Amino acid sequence: MIGFAIISFKENKWGGLISQGIGTSMLQMGNIVKNPRIWIAPTLASAITGPIATCLFKLEMNGAPVSSGMGTCGLVGQIGVYTGWVNDVAEGTKAAITASDWAGLVLISLVLPAVFSMIFHMLVKKLGWVKDGDMKLS
8 A cells, every 4th residue: 555655646646645555555446457567566565575574573463364464554454563562562472562663563564665666666667567647546
C-alpha cells in the first residue's frame, strides 16, 4: 500500500497518498488490469521487506495471523503487531516495548516499502513498462 501510494504520488497527489497508504491499494485494481506491470515495484518491495520484518526485527501479528499481510490498510497490520507486543509484555515473554521495536515497525511499514518501491519503479519506468498516467486513480 505504501509502495503504490508513493510511486503514484505524481499522478494522485495527497488524496491518493492517504487513500492508498492508509486505506487500500485495491484502488489501483483497475490500473493493474490495464497494466499489470505497475504491480512489479510494490511486489518486489514486499518480497524484500517481508523477510526483513520476520527474520531481523522478529515482527509478528498478535494471535492467529488473520490480519497478516494487511500492511497499512486501516493500520491493521501495525495495530496487530503492537497488540502482540502488549500481550507479550503482559505475559512476561517480553520485558518491554523498546525503541528498537518501534524503529523496526516504522522501517518495515513505511520507510523501506517507500524506498524500495521508488527504486524498482524507476527501473520499470526506465524499461518502458510503466508510463506516466498508468496509476492515475479515477
